[in-house]
Amino acid sequence: MFLSLLLLYIAYSQHSFYRKDLYQLYSIVSFSGVCMSCWGILQYLNLVEIYHLKYPVTGNFDNPAGIAIFLGAILPFSMFFISSNEKRIKLWGIFSSCILTGTILLSGSRTGVLIILPAYLLAFCQNKNRLRFQKFIRRFWWLLLVACIFLFIGLYFWKIDSANGRILIWTCSWNMFLDHWIIGTGEGGFTANYMSYQAEYFRQNPDSIFSILADNVQAPFNEFLAFAVQYGTVGLCFFGLFIARIIQVYGQCNQKAILHPVGTSLLAIAIASCFSYPLKYPLICLILMLNLAILSTKDKCIFQSITGWKLNVFRFIGYSICILFLTWTFNWIHAERKWFVITYSRSSDRWKKYHDLHEWLGKDGMFLYNHAAALHRDKQYKESLIVLTLCTRYFNDFDVQLLLADNYYHLGNLYAAECCYLTAARMCPNRFLPLYHLVNLYELKGDRKMVEKTVLDIKNKKVKVPSIIIDDIKDKMKQKYNELLLEKDDF
Secondary structure, eight states, X not given: OHHHHHHHHHHHTXXXXXXXXXXXXXXXXXXXXXXXXXXXXXHHTTSSOOSOSSOSOOTTSSSHHHHHHHHHHHHHHHHHGGGOSSHHHHHHHHHHHHHHHHHHHHHTOHHHHHHHHHHHHHHHHXXXXXXXXXXXXXXXXXXXXXXXXXHHHHHXXXXXXXXXXHHHHHHHHHHHHHHTTTTOSOTTHHHHHHHHHHHHHHHHOXXXXXXXXXXXXXXXXOHHHHHHHHHHHHHHHHHHHHHHHHHHHHHHOSOHHHHHHHHHHHHHHXXXXXXXXXXXXXXXXXXXXXXXXXXXXXXXXXXXXXXXXXXXXHHHHHHHHHHHHHHHHHHHHHHHHHHHHHHTXXXXXXXXXXHHHHHHHTTOHHHHHHHHHHHHHTTOHHHHHHHHHHHTTTOOOHHHHHHHHHHHHHTTOHHHHHHHHHHHHHHSTTOSHHHHHHHHHHHHHTOHHHHHHHHHHHHHOOOSSOOHHHHHHHHHHHHHHHHHHHHHHHO
16 A cells, blocks of 8 residues: 555656646545535435444445545645635535535544544634634634643543543554564554454453453554554654655645645544544545645655656656556456355365465465365365464454364364463453353363353353344353352252
8 A cells, every 4th residue: 555655656746736737636626525425414314325334424435434534634625715716616615615524523433523623723724814813823822722632532432432442452552563663563464463462461451441342453543553563663764754755845835825735634634544544445545645646746856856768767667567566456356356256156166266366365364264264164174274374474363263263173172272262252352252162162171160160251241242142142151050050069
């Protein structure tokens, strides 16, 4: 993702965006935001399909944060037109800004609220007719600081469980960074290692208030922390230089009024990156790339100083890299389509097809897990274990540990199965399945003491999300506990 953005930044540094071009771009961006807002509002009114029963406003994203961040990054472009002297353009700016803000509020995303407030504040400060407002901010900056503190407190208590869950994730991610602070864990290191750190956290803090909130985690809800974990201090230094260059270019620009939406949009994405994962979404990355492309035209860097035959060589290398990248992407998509087909296939040669896909998807944790699960369903436990062991290099979570444990159990390695069940139980202490399987395993081993302890743990465990499966496990454990009490009385 970062390599793609860097290539696009370099490519667009050769182009120029004039004032007329910027107005057109801002109009297109603003219009796309209104279209997404209309989609979200129609979802809220149950007039179009929604993708999540719990979240009524998501647009074409998988959760409210996605649409809120996307619209928050576009909002400055709509607000830019409010200062226009032409009445028609001014009305469009007011209308589009209102509908974007309304959709963000309807989404219920706290990150969305955090990014629209600075946008409005900076818009007021930028407006030449708001000099009094600027003087007020300079004079009563402490009042703004107090308001921000109360805002953060309010947003924290708005969805306190979600906020505490983020604190848990940041704590474990920070511990991971401290262990790999020089060069990081490498690309994909977060998904391979995070859940092990969460399991270690709960091993050391078994009575933590976060235990009821723990879940499978694939992102640290902070893009900067994710970058630090994967690339360490060395990567952070290069990233810091890149950010410093962006700030320098923006600060040296003489056309701050027309570039104000670009700066505010980048700030919105940066704020969102502290509490979510905006770079997961291609549309938000597209807005980020557009902002960087516009700024790059103001950057008097080496790329703009290349002329003559050197420029042609530079373009040839750049286009060659793009072609290679597109070829690789096409092959990867083709492999993904094959994976989708064989997932539902029952043909005799599906295992050969799975192995052939390892050439392209052999480092994709989800593919490896899917392959191992398919082998497990076919009762090929040894082969499943081999693939799953490879999977843990790139992807390791609660479900992976459960599948590992079940493979070991069927292969007769009860000690390894016990270790995996215990790891899964520590990864997500609010889950019931690992403890339920441990009861069966301890009974098979004849360890009455551990059976009694684990049954009691299940009996007293709080339920995070009620379900039929949990009710069934609870009933079985109550029955098992009563049987153990009767056996004690007989003795």
